[in-house]
Amino acid sequence: MNHLPLIIKREYITKVKNKSFIVMTFVSPLIMVALFAVVAYLSQLNNDKERTIAVLDETGVLSEEFVNTEHTTYTILTDTNLETAKELTKAKEDFGLLYISKSNDTVNVISSVQFFSDESPSLGIMTSLEKKIEKKLEDAKLIKNGVDIEQIEASKTDITIAQETFTGEKTSKIDSYLKLAFGGAAGYLLFMFIIIYGNMIMRSVIEEKTSRIIEVIISSVKPIQLMMGKIIGTSLAGITQFAIWVILGSILTLVASAVLGINLSELQTPQQEMMNEAMKNPEIANEIQLGLQSFFNLPIANLVIAFMFFFIGGFLLYSSLYAAVGAAVDNETDTQQFMMPILMPLILAVYVGIFTVIEDPHGTVSTVFSFIPFTSPVVMLMRIPFGVPIWQQVLSFAILLCTFVFTVWFAAKIYRVGILMYGKKPSYKELYKWIKY
């Protein structure tokens, strides 16, 4: 008798109809977007702040560098000494005072620039001030050494190496970033999915134990059927929740940015500036074109298929372990000691993915970890955008599949015995014994 569809249906419907699940599904994207909106709003507020910086330049050559911008006004002080300038700045409640002391030699100016303010200035302000002075001083030095600045300007070159694979596909640096983003997103998504819904499976196994219904159920169905039904049903509920999150999240983001007039995608201002600048630069604009091009050059079919296989394989592998842990204990607090061995390889996978795949997607470390079954789903998903030979993917998946079968067998053994054990928290030694029952 195959009760699997029936069990999957019940698990799915119970999960989806659960009040806290519904609340989580609909409220968390709301909270996330609201949070982002608040942060964006606040940072915008912060950027809008106008400040005045007084400049006392005793050398008299640097003043012209300080041109007012949208948020910063420079007041150039002349005919005064440092002490009065300080007093003046304080009295006017200006943000701060930049003091460049008189010096015979431009080189010495370097060590004699000071900034006075009430509150310590942000890194951004300081960097921009330093840049302005550096530029001027560099030029001054060059002139002093008899170099024609115009010549230097003229000889500046910006090179973008055109990348092309042997098969003729054009790539670029942006292409690499794109691949990284895709791989990283896929790997991280799997990681999150395993943690959230693995836990959900575990809790639902524990619930069956604590409500004592388990013996009634398994007098009708095989424990492994119940376990698989639970895993599949919960995964489907998880996919539903994820899908709703994505849809709701995008809609809310659109609505929020429309209503608040905030462009959420331009949250981080430095990047924003870079992007704006890049847009002006025809070469980089070209590169963006190329990036778009390279998006379509990504092995999309391979990516999608591999994502499905490794995502499902990886999730099932881990969730069967979660189910086994749930069966072994009586309540959630007892799960701690068994969670570590599950989480370790998972976290390792994410770290390996982040640190080594970026460095060298086809290096020894990332290649090896993309074959080890407990790390392969995450690491392989991160590698695939960089082009992994099909035979490697197939082999890795085959290993994953074999491990999955073994893990399910192992988990089912523990599950079968564990669900009927009450009271005592088992040790690893006892778990080992259960396998032999």
Place this chain on the structure above:
Amino acid sequence: MNDLLVADSVSKNFGDFRALNDVSISVPKGSIFGLLGPNGAGKTTLIRIINQITMPDTGRVLLDGEPLQPEHVRNIGYLPEERGLYKSMKVGEQALYLAQLKGLSKTEAKQRLKYWFDKLEIGDWWNKKIQELSKGQAQKIQFIVTVLHQPKLLIFDEPFSGFDPINANLIKDEILQLRDEGATVIFSTHRMESVEELCDHIALIHKSNKVLDGKLTDIKRQFKTNTFEVGLQTDRVDEVTKIIKEKFEVFPSTFRNLNDDVKLNIKLNATDTSNDLLSFLTSKAQVHHFVEVVPSANDIFIQTVKNN
């Protein structure tokens, strides 16, 4: 083939612990079979083996002459001692789900549930959640779910726990009716008075071994001590007591009645019959009470467990 269920030399080990040692039982068709034993004796293990929850290490179990197969779960209804229901699921949905797991179609399950809900007058519970019901109410649902698929073999482990006397009686009557309709019942309990009331066969498991089994009346016969409970009326209490004690082995008796002066349990001498004792007593005093002492299931249980 008169036995619905036969367990043949079943043994089961859990690691180093032997939970069942070569246990054989035969449950006759249409009987109520009491599976008795102290806590931890191995009853639950045997029941789980019959339900195919656990597999025996050696030995086999036959249902209706066939070795147990996964399909047989349809023919067995099991009410475990550790029982419960999904707390946040509605009564009706849950009953339907469990019935479908036993192989009933949804429409059939609905029909039968309606019958049972009407019979036990709980129709208005359909849309309630289990957590809104009392323990006894939930037990009723559990009972219905156990018997709904009309199994040939019903296994009840402590079916009356959690019920008040009225509902316990109601469930008892339902069990008897199911038996009369042809079901065979395995009944595991520590409440010996319900064993007396319901069971016609029993098996006693102690420390993983079967130590006793058979028809309850046969076992009682086996355990009888040829002792008679006697109540006499006489003016000469001391004298009569003394005479009886000289001739027979005598134990104090505790039965209650209105006006007997001498109350004794008297064991027959090896060669005597009950008539010999009676005529001896009538010659000495007025006999008001003369009953053979039948060992209760409780006595048998305690005596057997102590002796093993």
